[in-house]
Amino acid sequence: MSEETTGGTAPRRTPLHGVHEELGAAFTDFGGWEMPLRYGSDVAEHRAVRTAAGLFDLSHMGEIRVSGPGAGALLDRALVSSFGALAVGRARYSIMADAAGGIVDDLIVYRLGEQDFLAVPNAANAEAVLRELTVRGAGIEAEVADESEATALIALQGPAAAGVVGRLLEELELPGGDSELSGLRYYAAAPARVAGHEVLLARTGYTGEDGFELYAAREDAEALWRALAAAGEPDGVVPAGLAARDSLRLEAGMPLYGHELGPGISPCEAGFERMVERALEAKGEFVGREALAVALEAAGDPSSRTLVGLRGLARRPARAGAEILEPGEESAGKVGVVTSGIPSPTLGHPIAMALLERRRAEPGAVLPVDIRGRSADFEVTPLPFYRRGR
Known part of the structure; x- marks a missing residue:
């Protein structure tokens, strides 16, 4: 997810913009899109996702189809992870690196x-990813x-989500x-019909729940949203x-592009050393390979940076x-520098993620x-801050 905007260009609108206006949403320019920031209280919406479920419009995200006999080989060249052996129906999170390792x-x-x-x-990077692919x-x-342009994306996240979709x-x-x-596993997806609409139903998300x-046709977005909202209201x-x-x-300790991720940040700094290690061990040539090999070696330097969690010991975020x-x-x-920080609605104290010199990144250290x-004062703590069921 990115917070970059398109400067003076008027923001785009999703097919659900009229629904958000009906619901009284406050809007913000996000990744070049006019998106709902909140409908009332953002803390109440946060807590609803942790205890019931929240309905999100993610239609600003990009959807790029890669197909043909060499599709897996293209993705192996273009991204850090491997895709040739990924099973049909499964999903994989990955990084697209540039030649310099950013x-x-x-x-x-x-x-x-x-x-x-x-x-x-991500929305603001969709054109760049399309061009690079x-x-x-x-x-x-x-x-x-x-x-x-033809695809809408709606997310339903929270402990009540499976019952509503079911x-x-x-x-x-x-x-x-x-x-x-129940047979749809985490990080899996399959064609489905939901409330009369053909969708790609994925068990993925960005909330920790x-x-x-x-994923639905753009013209089905409003009807699908209303069906999910009505079914979930009770x-x-x-x-x-x-x-x-x-x-x-x-x-949930999930990085945000423009904060924990970006051109000036190596995957080895952002917590993806193991992803890079696997790529260097198992893959042939891919974009960024040489730079990432250097970055992985540099990660052994105590003065290099790594992504950590911080727990506030006082009330100030x-x-x-x-x-x-x-x-x-x-x-x-x-x-080091804080990359994201909030007063945690679930945990009741400030939390933050930060890029910190490894010599100071020992869990329990107070900085x-x-x-x-x-x-x-903040205490270095392992990520994530929150895991469902704990």
Whole structure:
């Protein structure tokens, strides 16, 4: 997910914009789109997702189809993860790196068939990912097609999500012939009919809760949204905006492009060392390979950066950009920077993610953070901050 905007260009609108206006949403420009920030209280929406479920419009995200005999080979060249052996019906989270080892985008890829994949980049990066997939596919027998304009994406996230989708589910085509919703595993997707609409039903999400993402035809978006909302109303399902989505993902320790991820941040700094290690061990050539090998070696340097969680020991939250300082009364040196921070609605204390020098990244270490000229103590803590069921 990205917070970059398109400057002076008027923001685009999703097919659900009229529904959001009906619901009294407050809007924000996000990734070049006019998106609902909240409908009432973002804290109430956050808590509804943790206790019932929230309904999100994600139609600003990109959808890029990669198909043909060389589709898996193209993705193997273009992304850090491997896709040739990914089973049909499964999904994989990955990073697109540039030649210098920076991050172009983070994205999910679904394998829909032996020669058919769906890549889902962030809204502000969709054009860049489409361009890179096209360029990186040169000489490979594969087609890259942008399906973003024709596709709507609705997410239903929270403990009540499976019950709501189950009541509306009419058909589900799982590999092996299973048709029960319980057979759809986490990070899997399958064609389905929900409330009379053909969708790709994916058990994925960005909140730390169980939930589903429904890819549908643009013209079906409003009817599908209303069906999900009506079916979920008795369970306490509410519409949720980007503010709640951001606080939920932060509690779940999930990175946000433009904060924890970006061109100046290596995957080895952002917590993806194991992904890079596997790629270097198991794959041939892919874009960024040489730079990532250097970055992985540099990760052994105590002065290199790594992504950590921070737990506030007082009430003041640290926001993105706040500097983390050397501990001690005579502190003058900067050892890291906060990338995202909030007062956690679920945990009741401030939390943050930060890029921190590895020599200071030991869990339990207490470090001062400069919050608008005043120091506040934060404790280094493992990510994620929140796991469902715990």
